[in-house]
Amino acid sequence: MKKFYIEGGHELAGTVKVSGAKNAALPIISAALLGSGPSRLEDIPNLRDVRNLAKIISKMGARVNYENNTMEIDPRRLEHFATDPELAGQIRASYYMLGVMLARVGQARTSLPGGCSIGNRPIDLHLKGFKSLGAEVDISQGFVELKAEKLKGSRIYLDYPSVGATINIMLAATGAEGQTIIENAAREPEIVDLANYLTVMGAKIKGVGTDVIRIEGEEELQGEEHRIIPDRIEAGTYIIAGALMGEDVYVKNVLVEHIKPLLAKLEEMGVALEEDIAGVRVAAPEKLKSVDIKTLPYPGFPTDLQAQMMVLLTQADNASVVTETVWEDRFRHVEELKSLGARINMDDNSALVKPARLSGADVIATDLRAGAALILAGLKAEGVTSVDNIGHVERGYEDIEEKLTGLGAEIERAEETIESQVTTA
Ligand code: UD1
Numbered sequence: 001m002k003k004f005y006i007e008g009g010h011e012l013a014g015t016v017k018v019s020g021a022k023n024a025a026l027p028i029i030s031a032a033l034l035g036s037g038p039s040r041l042e043d044i045p046n047l048r049d050v051r052n053l054a055k056i057i058s059k060m061g062a063r064v065n066y067e068n069n070t071m072e073i074d075p076r077r078l079e080h081f082a083t084d085p086e087l088a089g090q091i092r093a094s095y096y097m098l099g100v101m102l103a104r105v106g107q108a109r110t111s112l113p114g115g116c117s118i119g120n121r122p123i124d125l126h127l128k129g130f131k132s133l134g135a136e137v138d139i140s141q142g143f144v145e146l147k148a149e150k151l152k153g154s155r156i157y158l159d160y161p162s163v164g165a166t167i168n169i170m171l172a173a174t175g176a177e178g179q180t181i182i183e184n185a186a187r188e189p190e191i192v193d194l195a196n197y198l199t200v201m202g203a204k205i206k207g208v209g210t211d212v213i214r215i216e217g218e219e220e221l222q223g224e225e226h227r228i229i230p231d232r233i234e235a236g237t238y239i240i241a242g243a244l245m246g247e248d249v250y251v252k253n254v255l256v257e258h259i260k261p262l263l264a265k266l267e268e269m270g271v272a273l274e275e276d277i278a279g280v281r282v283a284a285p286e287k288l289k290s291v292d293i294k295t296l297p298y299p300g301f302p303t304d305l306q307a308q309m310m311v312l313l314t315q316a317d318n319a320s321v322v323t324e325t326v327w328e329d330r331f332r333h334v335e336e337l338k339s340l341g342a343r344i345n346m347d348d349n350s351a352l353v354k355p356a357r358l359s360g361a362d363v364i365a366t367d368l369r370a371g372a373a374l375i376l377a378g379l380k381a382e383g384v385t386s387v388d389n390i391g392h393v394e395r396g397y398e399d400i401e402e403k404l405t406g407l408g409a410e411i412e413r414a415e416e417t418i419e420s421q422v423t424t425a
Pocket of ligand 1: 023026093121122123124125126127160161162163164165186297303304326327328
């Protein structure tokens with residue numbers, strides 16, 4: 001297991017560049033399989049989930065060339081409609097192959113999705129959408145299999161604006177005859193990015209960014225070029241790092257409109273922010289005011305920044321309430337933060353975060369964003385913090401160690417050998 005040792009208390013200064021968005025790259029790589037020719041995708045972050053998805057589509061017969069954050073995908077020799085079970089089990093986004101292959105060949109099979117353990121992650125809304133388009137759904141022994149003679153456009157109301165279900169239904173609907181209408185659709189920027197790519201490929205999509213999306217299916221889609229949007233969660237994480245420890249941090253390659261809910265909260269806390277066309281400049285204020293946070297689907301406060309924001313709130317002048325409404329079990333960082341000295345009381349889906357002094361301890365990253373939060377806490381804590389299981393963090397943050405040390409953080413990586421893991425188990 002990989003570990004970071006972080007020496008806290010070092011001020012951060014300089015520029016950090018945000019990578020392309022993981023959560024846009026994954027559906028867009030999947031969508032490239034819908035093209036009649038090769039696509040060239042730029043700003044694809046070099047992350048384990050991305051590399052795994054590239055392996056999955058290669059095994060299905062696509063040609064993939066991935067260098068310097070550019071991925072070329074040629075789907076012309078795609079021959080399998082099923083994903084490799086072992087690879088697919090490791091990455092939740094492999095379920096986008098369901099929507100894609102259903103649109104492309106009317107048949108799809110994948111293992112039930114893996115991914116971060118942040119609560120019950122059902123896919124009932126995806127399946128409801130596929131059924132409504134005319135697919136037969138069969139679930140057995142951990143696999144999902146879809147079959148459709150002919151997909152027909154339909155009206156689908158999502159009981160919850162699920163990001164993944166909206167994307168998967170959009171992908172499938174490109175292969176359906178007539179119009180598909182998704183109501184109560186998710187509005188996340190990553191969905192807009194996917195729709196922009198599908199549109200240059202030749203798809204007819206209206207209403208993305210609103211809660212009603214219309215797709216006119218069965219257009220011939222070409223391979224195309226596309227640049228992935230900057231990662232708003234990575235941007236937010238570095239901006240929070242700047243608010244916590246920044247002397248003068250410039251976070252560049254940010255689409256400021258995508259992180260308005262975060263910036264608004266930081267301003268309420270008294271953090272001085274300067275926005276320009278390419279990024280955000282941030283420094284830690286003398287005093288941070290407490291604020292309450294409630295996570296919501298976009299454009300509400302993102303659940304993927306809840307844990308990182310909680311670290312900042314431990315440094316506020318008063319108690320703050322953090323309410324999680326998107327994921328039911330997304331407070332696993334709380335126990336770890338308490339080991340660092342945080343004073344947090346839980347009540348159902350709310351946490352009362354009281355001011356506290358953080359000091360170094362040994363903690364474990366339980367999921368991707370929780371791990372990012374523990375690294376931020378380590379930057380602030382007195383003494384040395386070790387964050388174990390850093391592989392989780394590297395699933396979503398390209399070069400996090402290099403980016404933070406570039407700003408002046410003191411981080412050392414340790415890779416435990418199998419033997420030492422056994423002896424310490
Ligand atoms: C995506 C993001 C994830 C983020 C989440 C919410 C990716 C790869 N991941 O995850 O980082 O935290 O959006 O912004 O893009 N739900 C159902 N049934 C379903 C699908 C979802 O009940 O069929 C529920 C989930 O249990 C959860 C909520 O809907 O409570 C949100 O899930 P969803 O928006 O689908 O998240 P993901 O697409 O999995």
